Amino acid sequence: MITSSSIASWLRKAAAEVASHRDELTALDAAIGDADHGINLQRGFAAVLGRMEAGNPAEKTPAALSKEAGMVLVASVGGASGPLYGTFFLRFGGALGDQRELDAATLAAAFRAGLEGIRQRGKAELGEKTMIDAWQPAVEALESAVAAGKPLEVAMWAAAAAAQAGAEATTPMVARKGRASYMGERSRGHQDPGATSTALLVKAAAEAFSERE
Amino acid sequence: MPTELRLVVKSELGLHARPAAAFVQAAARFSARVEVHNLTTGKGPASARSLLALLSLGVRQGHEVRLVAEGEQESEAVLALAELLGGKDAELEKGLDQFQGAGA
Amino acid sequence: MVGIVIVSHSGKIAGGIKDLIEQLTQGRVRVEVAAGAVDGSLGTDATAITAAIQRADTGEGVAVLMDLGSAVLSAETALDLLPLEARKRALLCDAPLVEGAVAAGVEASLGSDLAAVRQAAEMSRSLTKLGG
Numbered sequence: 001m002i003t004s005s006s007i008a009s010w011l012r013k014a015a016a017e018v019a020s021h022r023d024e025l026t027a028l029d030a031a032i033g034d035a036d037h038g039i040n041l042q043r044g045f046a047a048v049l050g051r052m053e054a055g056n057p058a059e060k061t062p063a064a065l066s067k068e069a070g071m072v073l074v075a076s077v078g079g080a081s082g083p084l085y086g087t088f089f090l091r092f093g094g095a096l097g098d099q100r101e102l103d104a105a106t107l108a109a110a111f112r113a114g115l116e117g118i119r120q121r122g123k124a125e126l127g128e129k130t131m132i133d134a135w136q137p138a139v140e141a142l143e144s145a146v147a148a149g150k151p152l153e154v155a156m157w158a159a160a161a162a163a164q165a166g167a168e169a170t171t172p173m174v175a176r177k178g179r180a181s182y183m184g185e186r187s188r189g190h191q192d193p194g195a196t197s198t199a200l201l202v203k204a205a206a207e208a209f210s211e212r213e
Numbered sequence: 214m215p216t217e218l219r220l221v222v223k224s225e226l227g228l229h230a231r232p233a234a235a236f237v238q239a240a241a242r243f244s245a246r247v248e249v250h251n252l253t254t255g256k257g258p259a260s261a262r263s264l265l266a267l268l269s270l271g272v273r274q275g276h277e278v279r280l281v282a283e284g285e286q287e288s289e290a291v292l293a294l295a296e297l298l299g300g301k302d303a304e305l306e307k308g309l310d311q312f313q314g315a316g317a
Numbered sequence: 318m319v320g321i322v323i324v325s326h327s328g329k330i331a332g333g334i335k336d337l338i339e340q341l342t343q344g345r346v347r348v349e350v351a352a353g354a355v356d357g358s359l360g361t362d363a364t365a366i367t368a369a370i371q372r373a374d375t376g377e378g379v380a381v382l383m384d385l386g387s388a389v390l391s392a393e394t395a396l397d398l399l400p401l402e403a404r405k406r407a408l409l410c411d412a413p414l415v416e417g418a419v420a421a422g423v424e425a426s427l428g429s430d431l432a433a434v435r436q437a438a439e440m441s442r443s444l445t446k447l448g449g
Binding site: 241263264265 | 340341342416419420423424426427428437440441444445
Binding site: 047080086179 | 359
C-alpha cells in the first residue's frame with residue numbers, strides 16, 4: 001500500500017533526479033528549446049521539497065501532498081513544464097480523495113487522471129515529440145500490469161521502462177507542439193527534454209513505491 | 214439624416230495612439246454612431262469607437278478626413294471630434310455654419 | 318468596469334504595457350500584472366496570474382492578455398485555480414500582447430462589457446501597422 005511517506009519519497013527522489021540530470025536536460029533543451037528545462041525543473045522541485053519539508057508530510061494525505069506539489073510547480077518552474085507537471089500533480093492528487101492508503105488500482109487511476117490533465121493542458125497527442133510520448137506509454141503499461149494482477153512494484157517498473165522507451169522514441173520525431181515545433185525538421189535527431197524528464201519522474205516513482213517500510 | 218464634416222487635420226500627432234484613445238473616449242460620450250474616413254489615404258470607414266480601426270487609418274497632420282455621424286447628438290458628436298482634430302479653419306467654419314441651422 | 322490582466326515572461330514588458338494603458342485611459346481602468354517567475358527570472362507563474370485576476374475583478378469581469386507559449390499554459394492553469402464565480406468572469410484574449418492590451422484597455426475605459434473588450438483585443442490580430 002502506498003502512503004504519504006511514499007509520495008514524499010517520490011518527490012524527494014524526483015528532485016534528486018532532476019538536480020543530477022540538470023545539465024543533461026539543459027543540453028537537450030538547448031538543442032531544440034530555450035535551454036532552460038533543466039534549470040526550471042530543478043528550481044521547481046527544489047521549491048516543492050522546500051514547501052513539503054517545512055510542513056509535516058506524514059500528517060497530510062497523499063492527495064494533499066500531491067496537490068501542494070502541483071501548486072508549487074505551477075508557481076515555481078517558470079516555463080511550460082510548470083503548468084504541465086503542475087497540472088499532472090493537481091489531477092493526480094484530485095483522483096485520490098481522502099485515502100491514506102492507496103492500492104495499485106487507485107494509483108493507476110491517479111496516473112491516468114494526471115496524464116489526461118497534461119493532455120488537456122498541452123493539447124498534444126502521441127507522436128508530437130512532447131512529454132506525452134513518455135507519459136502515455138508509462139500509464140498504459142501501468143494500467144495493463146495492474147489489470148493483469150501484477151504487484152505494484154512490477155507494474156511501476158514496467159511503467160518506468162515504458163517511459164524511458166517513450167522518451168528515446170522521441171529522438172527521430174519532428175516536434176509539433178511547444179517551442180521545439182518552431183524548429184520543424186531541425187528538431188529531428190534530438191531526444192525531447194520534457195519526455196526525458198518524465199522518464200526520470202516515473203523512475204523516481206518506481207523507486208519510491210518499491211521501498212519497504 | 215447623417216451629419217458630415219470634412220476637415221484637414223491640424224493636430225500635430227494626427228490620430229496616433231494617445232490622441233486616438235482620447236478621440237475614442239470623446240466619441241463614446243455621444244449616442245450617435247460616428248465613422249471616420251481618411252480621404253488622403255483612401256482608408257476607412259473606421260468606427261470612432263474602435264481604437265484599432267482608427268489607428269489603421271493612419272491619420273497624420275495634414276490629412277483630410279471625413280466624419281460622418283448618425284443618430285442622437287450627431288451634430289454635437291461631429292463638432293466635438295472635429296475640435297479634437299485641431300484648429301478652426303475655413304473648411305471647419307463652413308461646416309459649422311451648415312449644421313448650426315440643422316437642429317439637434 | 319472590466320479589469321485587465323497582463324501576463325508576460327518579463328516584468329519590464331508587463332509594467333510598460335500597464336503604464337501605456339494607464340496613460341491612455343487616465344488611470345481609469347484597473348490593470349494588474351503577473352509577470353516573471355517566482356525568483357524574478359523570465360517565466361510565468363499561474364498562481365500569480367490567479368491572484369492578479371482576482372485583484373483586477375471589480376465585478377464586471379477581467380480580460381487577460383498573454384505573451385508567448387508557456388504564458389498561455391500558465392494563464393489557462395490560472396483559470397482552473399479560480400473559484401467558480403470568478404472563473405465565469407475571466408476571459409483569455411487570443412491577441413498580440415501590446416496591441417491587444419491597449420485596445421482592451423481603451424474599450425474597457427468606455428464601460429464596455431467583457432465580450433466587447435475581448436472583441437476589441439482580438440481585432441488587433443488583423444491590424445496592419447505600416448500604411449501606404
